[in-house]
Amino acid sequence: MSALTPDGSPDPLAGLHDALIAWLPTQRWFPAKGRQVAGVRTASHSVISRPGETPTVEHAVITVSFADGAAEERYQLVLGSQRQPPGDLEHAVIGRRPTDHGDDVVYDGLADGRISRLFLALITENATREPLRFVAEPDTEPVIVGPGRPLQGEQSNSSVIYGERAILKLFRRATTGLNPDLELHRALRREGSAEVAPLLGAVEGSMDGEPMTVAMLQEYAANSADGWSMALASVRDLLAEADLRADEVGGDFAGEAHRIGKTVGAVHRELAAALGTRPLDAEVATEIEAWMLERLDRAASAVEGVAEQRDAIAAVFHGVSDAGPTTIQRIHGDLHLGQELRTPTGWLVIDFEGEPSKSLADRVRPDSPLRDVAAMLRSFDYAAFHQLSEREQATDDPDPQLERRAQEWADRNRSAFCDGYAEVAGTDPRDTPELLRAYELDKAVYEVLYETRNRPGWVSIPLRSMRRLLTPAGRSER
Numbered sequence: 001m002s003a004l005t006p007d008g009s010p011d012p013l014a015g016l017h018d019a020l021i022a023w024l025p026t027q028r029w030f031p032a033k034g035r036q037v038a039g040v041r042t043a044s045h046s047v048i049s050r051p052g053e054t055p056t057v058e059h060a061v062i063t064v065s066f067a068d069g070a071a072e073e074r075y076q077l078v079l080g081s082q083r084q085p086p087g088d089l090e091h092a093v094i095g096r097r098p099t100d101h102g103d104d105v106v107y108d109g110l111a112d113g114r115i116s117r118l119f120l121a122l123i124t125e126n127a128t129r130e131p132l133r134f135v136a137e138p139d140t141e142p143v144i145v146g147p148g149r150p151l152q153g154e155q156s157n158s159s160v161i162y163g164e165r166a167i168l169k170l171f172r173r174a175t176t177g178l179n180p181d182l183e184l185h186r187a188l189r190r191e192g193s194a195e196v197a198p199l200l201g202a203v204e205g206s207m208d209g210e211p212m213t214v215a216m217l218q219e220y221a222a223n224s225a226d227g228w229s230m231a232l233a234s235v236r237d238l239l240a241e242a243d244l245r246a247d248e249v250g251g252d253f254a255g256e257a258h259r260i261g262k263t264v265g266a267v268h269r270e271l272a273a274a275l276g277t278r279p280l281d282a283e284v285a286t287e288i289e290a291w292m293l294e295r296l297d298r299a300a301s302a303v304e305g306v307a308e309q310r311d312a313i314a315a316v317f318h319g320v321s322d323a324g325p326t327t328i329q330r331i332h333g334d335l336h337l338g339q340e341l342r343t344p345t346g347w348l349v350i351d352f353e354g355e356p357s358k359s360l361a362d363r364v365r366p367d368s369p370l371r372d373v374a375a376m377l378r379s380f381d382y383a384a385f386h387q388l389s390e391r392e393q394a395t396d397d398p399d400p401q402l403e404r405r406a407q408e409w410a411d412r413n414r415s416a417f418c419d420g421y422a423e424v425a426g427t428d429p430r431d432t433p434e435l436l437r438a439y440e441l442d443k444a445v446y447e448v449l450y451e452t453r454n455r456p457g458w459v460s461i462p463l464r465s466m467r468r469l470l471t472p473a474g475r476s477e478r
């Protein structure tokens with residue numbers, strides 16, 4: 001463990017390394033939970049608060065190394081420290097750090113309303129606290145400055161909400177370059193998109209001499225519900241009513257699936273207008289197939305169920321080369337029902353960061369919009385079979401009738417989504433079934449890996465879909 005920063009100066013977090021090693025794996029946003037952290041060192045560090053202000057507020061990028069020798073990863077921290085922080089910050093404490101005048105308690109800064117308030121104030125003032133630049137988007141109404149409330153729940157990053165008006169997201173994984181979430185929200189704002197929450201500001205910094213996105217501020221969609229919870233409620237209603245068809249159950253979701261399809265179609269049109277399109281030519285097709293195969297081989301070496309089907313899946317990926325004339329463009333890259341919010345007036349798409357495990361270069365690569373469409377079709381499958389997979393784990397007794405009904409829900413909502421998408425995008429995804437199937441299988445392979453690492457109890461959901469997509473019946477079920 002080094003006590004020096006890359007420029008040779010003493011590491012300002014040196015006294016905290018052991019505490020950070022213990023704390024990181026307990027954080028929801030830290031993806032490498034199962035792996036033992038071997039060490040941390042500071043890659044960059046700055047103090048945001050003014051001398052004498054309490055609490056002291058620091059921004060740091062730390063480099064994390066792992067006991068299994070895997071590649072190091074970098075994460076962003078906002079830290080607060082004070083001799084004796086208020087008792088309600090107890091849950092956020094990371095550790096103690098010796099100073100010249102005694103120990104300070106260091107904690108996760110976003111848990112402290114004083115610190116989230118400072119971030120909002122600095123964005124509103126377009127302030128610079130070297131090397132960080134706090135920027136309000138041009139022509140936005142300033143948000144009334146006040147403390148933020150940390151968002152609870154499943155997240156890859158960390159967010160705070162300001163009085164139902166704005167939401168600030170601190171990106172945890174530190175990468176150089178413009179974060180696609182900020183980049184695409186900026187582009188969509190320029191297009192006047194009604195399908196995303198308007199961007200209000202950002203915090204930008206630098207790392208290794210390159211720009212880096214620290215955080216992003218957006219309008220908060222008050223009174224919204226996410227598509228995943230709504231879809232699960234609908235499936236639950238259907239499975240509880242043995243005698244009714246999906247269209248007869250109170251919680252039928254098809255109208256919403258249709259609206260989501262229109263929303264995704266509109267986002268694709270806007271992204272194409274803002275950032276352009278290119279033909280999916282032979283060279284691009286070969287590249288896309290190569291990424292698919294590379295991830296298939298990773299999944300096959302980790303999961304037996306994938307290894308058994310490896311060649312059959314690889315054959316489906318040829319659908320990309322055989323697609324015929326079509327285009328590529330910037331896309332969302334990790335769409336699912338949880339990335340869609342139902343507001344009182346319609347649907348919003350959130351979180352344009354792309355798949356968390358991909359490099360930035362891969363996440364910003366133009367791709368077929370069918371990657372997003374396929375990801376949504378996968379999400380309808382997930383929602384349909386989630387309850388059944390829990391039931392099967394608990395009882396080990398599959399119920400074919402419930403399975404048929406879950407499949408009925410998936411088919412109904414998948415087609416409603418495609419209908420809505422085709423109405424707005426002007427192309428029907430079902431007109432290129434082999435290309436769509438290639439993307440759907442690629443997503444299922446990704447999900448098998450994702451679930452194996454993060455939620456092993458869920459892996460049966462994508463494995464089941466993977467098998468279905470390889471059967472002749474799976475081809476026509478749309």
Ligand SMILES: Nc1ncnc2c1ncn2[C@@H]1O[C@H](COP(=O)(O)OP(=O)(O)O)[C@@H](O)[C@H]1O
Nearest residue numbers: 155156157158167197218219220221338350351
């Ligand atoms: N603009 C918004 N308005 C209301 N809630 C939002 C907004 N953006 C995000 N959220 C809420 O925050 C959660 C996490 O946001 P997301 O952008 O997906 O973060 P992450 O990148 O950490 O996964 C979402 O599931 C949603 O509940």
Ligand SMILES: O=P(O)(O)O[C@H]1O[C@H](CO)[C@@H](O[C@H]2O[C@H](CO)[C@@H](O)[C@H](O)[C@H]2O)[C@H](O)[C@H]1O
Nearest residue numbers: 156228334336337338355356378379382447450
């Ligand atoms: O939301 P993230 O950007 O962190 O995306 C990752 O996590 C998602 C789960 O939260 C994961 O999505 C998978 O599970 C969903 C249900 O929880 C399901 O609706 C999706 O279809 C399925 O892919 C996503 O793949 C992953 O990148």
